[in-house]
Amino acid sequence: MASAIIVDGLEKSYGTKKAVNCISFNVNQGEIFSLLGPNGAGKTTTVEILEGLRERDAGRIEVLGMDPWRQGYELHKRIGVIPQGFSFFDKQKPVEAIQYYAELFGVKVSAQKILEKVILEEAADTVFEDLSGGQRQKLGLALALVNDPEVLFLDEPTTGLDPQARRNLWNVIQGLKEGGRTVLLTTHYLEEAELLADKVAIMNHGEIMTSGTPEEIVSKYGSGKKIVIKGGEGVYSAIVRSGISGAFRNDNGEVSVPVRDRRDIISLVTSIESAGVTWGDIRTEEDSLEDVFVKLVGGTMDEGELRSKGVREGNSP
Amino acid sequence: MNLKRVYADFKVYRREYLRNRLGLFFALAFPVIFILLFGAIFSGAGSSSVAVYVQNLDANSNVSAAFIQSLNSTGVLNVKVVDISGNLSNYLLSHSLSNGIVIPRGFASDYENGKSVNVTVYTDPADSTSGIVLGAVSGVINGFNLKRVGASPVVGLNSATVNAHSTKYIDFLVPGLIGFSILTSPMFSMVNVTAEYKKFKRFKQLSLTPLTKGEWLVSKVIWYTILSFAAFVLMVFFGTAVFGANLRLSLIIIPFLIAGPTLFISLGMLVGIVTKSIESAGVIGNIITFPMMFLSGTFFPISTMPHFLQLVARFLPLYYVIAGLNDVMVFSNISTAYYNLAVTVAIAAVIFVLAARLFKWKEK
Numbered sequence A: 001m002a003s004a005i006i007v008d009g010l011e012k013s014y015g016t017k018k019a020v021n022c023i024s025f026n027v028n029q030g031e032i033f034s035l036l037g038p039n040g041a042g043k044t045t046t047v048e049i050l051e052g053l054r055e056r057d058a059g060r061i062e063v064l065g066m067d068p069w070r071q072g073y074e075l076h077k078r079i080g081v082i083p084q085g086f087s088f089f090d091k092q093k094p095v096e097a098i099q100y101y102a103e104l105f106g107v108k109v110s111a112q113k114i115l116e117k118v119i120l121e122e123a124a125d126t127v128f129e130d131l132s133g134g135q136r137q138k139l140g141l142a143l144a145l146v147n148d149p150e151v152l153f154l155d156e157p158t159t160g161l162d163p164q165a166r167r168n169l170w171n172v173i174q175g176l177k178e179g180g181r182t183v184l185l186t187t188h189y190l191e192e193a194e195l196l197a198d199k200v201a202i203m204n205h206g207e208i209m210t211s212g213t214p215e216e217i218v219s220k221y222g223s224g225k226k227i228v229i230k231g232g233e234g235v236y237s238a239i240v241r242s243g244i245s246g247a248f249r250n251d252n253g254e255v256s257v258p259v260r261d262r263r264d265i266i267s268l269v270t271s272i273e274s275a276g277v278t279w280g281d282i283r284t285e286e287d288s289l290e291d292v293f294v295k296l297v298g299g300t301m302d303e304g305e306l307r308s309k310g311v312r313e314g315n316s317p
Numbered sequence B: 001m002n003l004k005r006v007y008a009d010f011k012v013y014r015r016e017y018l019r020n021r022l023g024l025f026f027a028l029a030f031p032v033i034f035i036l037l038f039g040a041i042f043s044g045a046g047s048s049s050v051a052v053y054v055q056n057l058d059a060n061s062n063v064s065a066a067f068i069q070s071l072n073s074t075g076v077l078n079v080k081v082v083d084i085s086g087n088l089s090n091y092l093l094s095h096s097l098s099n100g101i102v103i104p105r106g107f108a109s110d111y112e113n114g115k116s117v118n119v120t121v122y123t124d125p126a127d128s129t130s131g132i133v134l135g136a137v138s139g140v141i142n143g144f145n146l147k148r149v150g151a152s153p154v155v156g157l158n159s160a161t162v163n164a165h166s167t168k169y170i171d172f173l174v175p176g177l178i179g180f181s182i183l184t185s186p187m188f189s190m191v192n193v194t195a196e197y198k199k200f201k202r203f204k205q206l207s208l209t210p211l212t213k214g215e216w217l218v219s220k221v222i223w224y225t226i227l228s229f230a231a232f233v234l235m236v237f238f239g240t241a242v243f244g245a246n247l248r249l250s251l252i253i254i255p256f257l258i259a260g261p262t263l264f265i266s267l268g269m270l271v272g273i274v275t276k277s278i279e280s281a282g283v284i285g286n287i288i289t290f291p292m293m294f295l296s297g298t299f300f301p302i303s304t305m306p307h308f309l310q311l312v313a314r315f316l317p318l319y320y321v322i323a324g325l326n327d328v329m330v331f332s333n334i335s336t337a338y339y340n341l342a343v344t345v346a347i348a349a350v351i352f353v354l355a356a357r358l359f360k361w362k363e364k
């Protein structure tokens, strides 16, 4: 499949601060690609360089086969952008804003249709300053769609929205993919990346820790499937005695055992049974993208938001 | 330069401006309020007669009556005879008046008998009219002396003012307030717009559309030029219709109404660009705008200001705009108007280029 975006060895510093440290990734045409990382990871810097708004220090980049910094004027006709913290002129209505963009791009559009696409018809005549946070972001999306772009850059489109507005916007973003558009989405909401993206790159301190489909990332960095058994000391020692390795006693009276094969489960249960100890519920468990993220970034999850522990501690995978 | 894009941006800016109302208030309502206020307060000024209060202690004499009549017919003095028994200087003091004349008792008989007699003139040296009063009174006294000895004057006087017509305060106020509007409306909004656009990354956002920096700037120049024409029409209308201002119009006013706003759009942008926050931009903007507003001949003609401030004024760009408008509208002096236009255009060009250079759509 053809690449819509190619990033190879991209670097960018602000003074002595290295914001982006030699990152590489490809985004295929028609794909939703998510840069997932906590604040300050370097997502916006990366995206702005790809949009041709910032000059890079080093590396090769291509968006739709163009160099964004040198061919920005041509590129801008073919991309759509919601900048981080999008805002518009206070006294303009969405219809007027869309008309403005259409005239700037020299295209004929039906404002009504675009508003329908982003589910904003009900606020068509509300001036920007009176729109809700979610409606504002939808207007941003509407404006990004005016020139019928091939690539969309959405920089934290749902940050600061309430859960319902966020879910609402997710529906809209999912709808965009149907048109075959390529979308580069940055977010610090794990759920958002997991739900919307075909591919995810986890970014921290200017570096990409890993990338791939969410499943690929989990299977690569996750600890694999585990069996978790309720039971105390007796269960644990029975497992150890039977020669099964890697058993681990949790604080909450559970024992977890990594499994590589389905038959491991049978030998495990047999060994506990034959030891004659009492055991409770048994279930299987697998690392989530969240577990992987916490492992890779050394961060925490806070109400669905990724937070990096300490900003300057070097976190190499 | 794509005019469709200029027009698209112009429409959005105009809408934002009109819906905000505050800008419109500064650009048009403020100057109208000022012209009505200042016009009403100072409508008497500029008429050239000076009030003088005369105490005639030699009442019922032909000579004193003739003397008062002569004072009146100088045209410079507006004689008001006060009928009091007390001391005239006390009267002047208690009524906050500056100029008075006492015609002494026995004035007529002393005059007819050729006996020396003195008319007392009270003036306030701090008041600029004192010289006028002293001069006019001594002129009248001279006339009476000549007549007494039967001589006729050898040297006569032809009176003429410097202008073909006499100028009044309102004549200066109209161009001054047009200048006020040309200064304040672009300055106040562009300082804010530039700082705000920077903060909210609007320039970045616009740079993602085909709109160019030049097109954006031109659309602002067009809008503020329209506002300056509107201010011009309003000021000329109120000045002439309400206060009878005597103004001359000429096509050379038009370049002032374009170069002026361009100058202050650029200056406002420059302030917004070089400052770090919206707040500091506002402060710096005010530091530049307010002195210029008062010292460039906006509310009072420059010639009435102390010499030192007149020198300061020459460093303020607005001075040349207002001086040029005065040249055309008040003095009909087209050649100096061209000079002031040239200076205005030159300053506008320099600041425009500077602002356009420093004004970045994108960051490195």
Ligand SMILES: Nc1ncnc2c1ncn2[C@@H]1O[C@H](COP(=O)(O)OP(=O)(O)O)[C@@H](O)[C@H]1O
Pocket: A014, A017, A018, A019, A037, A038, A039, A040, A041, A042, A043, A044, A045, A046
């Ligand atoms: N204009 C700038 N000047 C200096 N430092 C900046 C600038 N923009 C971003 N940074 C720094 O670069 C790093 C990456 O920022 P950014 O790309 O905005 O990250 P993210 O979008 O992932 O939150 C941060 O440490 C931030 O403080």
Ligand SMILES: [Mg+2]
Pocket: A040, A043, A044, A045, A084, A155, A156
């Ligand atoms: Mg960001």
